Amino acid sequence: MSDIVLETRGLKRRFGAFVATNDVSLTVERGARHALIGPNGAGKTTLINLLTGVLPPSEGQVFLEGEDITGLASFRRVKRGLTRTFQINQLFETFTPLETVCLAIAEREGIAHRLWSAMAGYARVVEEAGDLLARFGLASVMGERTSILPYGKQRLLEIALAFASRPRVLLLDEPAAGVPEDERHEVLSIVADLPKDVTVLLIEHDMDLVFSFATRISVLVAGAVFAEGSVAEIAADPRVKAVYLGENA
């Protein structure tokens, strides 16, 4: 057995009578580029919500580096190195990107409870934020209000923000969703160049991106894991083609 970072056992989530996540047992290896695919409504985002504590599961457990984190609040999971981006931007609209990232870094460094010095007083935090924003191509807009940024820039900030927490496991929920074609390239190259020591679980519809990025793929259908394997195995699996690729072809 190789090194497993993230694992779920028998994870279930019901909304009334509807089972959105049905008995999902998933393992993600350290450093993996793991993709989670499936048709619309397969329960991909619900699964991410369960992993990150946005929703509590109806049954089952989530383990991060061998420890049961099922009952932990989101912010505690982040502290332990598990974070995510959102399919639909979840940003602080009135903040500037700089403020946003500074806060995330301050929280990571455990200084965000301090209420006596201005944020500007923590030069190391601010410098790191400036540096991070530059690396994500946001240097020129770091002082603008987030809500007025172009969508592609907001997407980048979404990823930069998750990154500011220095995750060991990063869940990307359709990072390129809704990004216009001309800004898309920038987002994709960022995703492709994420540091190798960060384990990435990617939810994506774009098959080109999935096949070029992932080393391992899980297919989710109707809330359950339908198939799992290497890229080659999944690409060759006729059942997957039938339920999923066939749809897109």
Place this chain on the structure above:
Amino acid sequence: MTMVQQEALVSRQSSDAAAEGRAVRLMKRRSRIRIYEIVIWLAAVAAYFLLPSKMLILTEIAILALFAVSLDLVLGFAGIVSLGHAAFFGVGAYAAGLLALHYTAEPVIGLFVAALVAGLLGFLTSFLILRGSDLTRLMTTLGIGLMMAEVANQMAWLTGGADGLSGFSLNPILGLFEFDLYGKTGYLYCLAVLFVGMMIMRRIAFSPFGLSLKAIKSNPMRAGMISVPARKRVVVVYTIAAMFAGIAGALLAQTTSFVSPDVLAFHRSADVLMVLTIGGTGYLYGGVFGAVLFTLVKDALSVVTPQYWMFWIGLILVVLVLIGRERLNRWAAYLPERLSGKEREQ
């Protein structure tokens, strides 16, 4: 974008010195003192010399301003709508009054005791507002406010019940400045306390802590995802806000040498919400602007219709909301915009 740039993009070793420098500059600018802040304080001091006959109303404004700014920490920063902020104001007033009556008549000690007592109440009740929706919080804050009023009413042996608490007088402040009949000392005293309180709250507002509060208000789910411990932060800010509200209450008790049960009344909680709304939330000085406007309007109304000014206040509230707070606050757009550091770099 060239290939080289792309490679540098996510690599950890390289750092962008220009971006770092710019980030630091922008951040510094964010918490810089603005010109209008200086103007406000100068105006407040000038009022002392220019309006010697208006000391009482000026004092009223200063107290209300401190009260409203404390609510801004809760509402404008943490995003909690409270219908019971007067609980802390009233408790502070009673604490200061009782202290002066039974123990020591030193005003500054009174402020500290009031802050302590109100802060304790804020700390204890903060746990009740942590969960639930806006509605539950409205119920809780309103309920706690009413409950404190009922407590004061029932414990007449301590609080004087419906007659209020009177018969105490204050020593000179720090043994130096005696309260005078015209309220001149009273005004300067309140102004000084407001100034100190404001400067403290200002530091909090621009600190990482203040930023994390705004994150909780703006998007609680995302705040959790950058590991902001929302509950802890709310407990802390609610306690701090309660302390300052308590200090405001203590100022009222000390400058009027009287504590009426009215300090805990519901309308006080509603008034302070309105004050803050008029002035704008989330940048502290809204409480000051609002207090000035509200007090002047209320004063004018109570001259015209002594008994029914409440009707007009209500009407103003309704109109205010229908016009739209956003649109209304644009008159002050220059001020808050600058304070929250949204201006562009030249």
Place this chain on the structure above:
Amino acid sequence: MLTILFDGVAYGMLLFILACGLTVTLGLMNFINLAHGAFAMAGGYVTVVMMNRYGISFYWCLPAAFVVTAIVGLVLERTLYQWLYRADHLDQVLFSIGLVFMAVAGADYFMGGQQQLINLPPELSGRMDVGGVGIGRYRLFTIVVCAILALVLQLILSKTRFGCRLRAAVDDRRVAMGLGINVPLVFALTFAFGSGLAGLGGAMGAEILGLDPNFPLKFMIYFLIVVSVGGTSTVSGPFLAAMLLGIADVAGKYYVPAIGPFVIYALMIIMLILRPDGLFSRGSGR
């Protein structure tokens, strides 16, 4: 003991009728209407004026109180409330507090600040003795009327086309519009109906709860507790919450007068600690 229970039930029933309109605006339209008590007060004053000034029978006053407040509600909904359905909660709170202030001052201006009394018809006043339990006739009347209303309400919401449309309009406004449901009309009628019920509750409650210009402020907390403890997704939730609150309040004031006023707050706090999402809420997502 049973008498207390009986009074508590009557009180709770009244609270339910008073608050259920708020349940609808709040739960279904997501509007925090703190001025709900003002509609109840309006109903009360309608009854007082009709009975005491024009000598109209109490039995006619009740439907009149319903109709008049419903019309007032309808007018206000069309002119003012409808603009604020999607405003944030702070706006709604400020707006409705403004209305409360106006109502309080207005009632004071027109009716005076004193407690209003109504003379109940003789067959409703006094007590009767049923199996050794003293039962106020008026309270019995209240319980019967309110129970019927509660049943009717439940039926309307669950069984009729209108209830169906209302739930659709609330679930997804745009889809409901697409289905040809006149959402603004549905909302306006619902609001009017809720206001009318409050008016009716105010009219019936004038005897038990008292009626003076501060009514909307005094009972605001009761309404909020009923709605937030009972939840807004069902009729039975607020009903049970209102009963609990009514019985606890009456019993508290009777048995332990010294701390009687605190019973409701104690109840509120216990509830918050035990079930912060409401006593009867369905196990929801977050």
